Amino acid sequence: MDQAVSAKTARRPRVDFWEGFRKGLPVMVASAPFGLLFGAVAVDNGFSVSEAVLMSATLYAGASQMVGLELFGQKIAPWLIVLSIFAVNFRHVLYSAAVGRRIRHFTFWQKVAAFFLLVDPQYAETEKRGEAGLPVTFAWYLGLATPVYVMWTAEAFIGAVFGNLISDPHAIGLDVLLPIYFLGLVMSFRSRPRWLPVVIASGAASVLAYNTVGSPWHVSLGAIAGILVAAILAKPAETGKN
């Protein structure tokens, strides 16, 4: 029933927009604490309120924004911060290749907007809709992204304003919240093939590099160790599974 209705009304942009919007609401709620956390940690690490908002509005990539803050707080060279953000976002390359096939009918600027808004849940919902045989229209895509993007940017502002009011960030564990958040993301990948060897290799290499070569390099050296382990352990039969 639901699918028949949406197929019939697929060409009405307003209906499509609100259909997407409804899908975006749970994503918006789930990302809210992290949008607020980003703003609060940003001012704690020396960002102004407007810089925090600018970052959320132009990157729109939660995990990598947190990585940027973490490294900025450690006084690491700017190009290494940018490189680390790039590395965390590199998974988008895979989303982009998949979603690109679903949005061939978009105009050039619609595609530009669509790729800019391509966050993890946007990818997941678009794939789900495409696989269900429903039309992925620009109105639907934009409707899905709107509540998430608007609130993500607003949360950076709210979080930053409240972050300014926190008198003792250490007591409320603000410096540990990012590692906890990153650990949560690491754990969320644990169903992927070769996850444990990758994590052990990256973890061991990063601690070793942190204690020998020094601070910025533990990120790239640790990551390279994990990626190499994944490539070495890969078997041809497993392609296409992910």
Next chain:
Amino acid sequence: MSTIVWIIFAAAVMTFLTRVGGHLVLSRFERIHYRVEAGLNAVPAAVLTTLVAPPAFTNSWQEFAALLFSGLIATRFSMMPMFFSGAAFIILLRHFFPI
């Protein structure tokens, strides 16, 4: 403009490149080599682990305990309960065992 603003703009451009790059580059290949694909799949876990392991093993025991606790919670619950219980854990630890 401040360094922060430059970092933000550079990072925004790089982020956009990852989001458009797969469509422009990766989709031209019929097949991706399985080792390359496995490596790409491992990137997020590999990078993010490097931001967890050093603080867990080189800072205070409270941080190690909080991350261990959060990791155990994550094996049973989703991100949201894991995050908030981990936060509560470190706040309590620091309250009862300052320094």
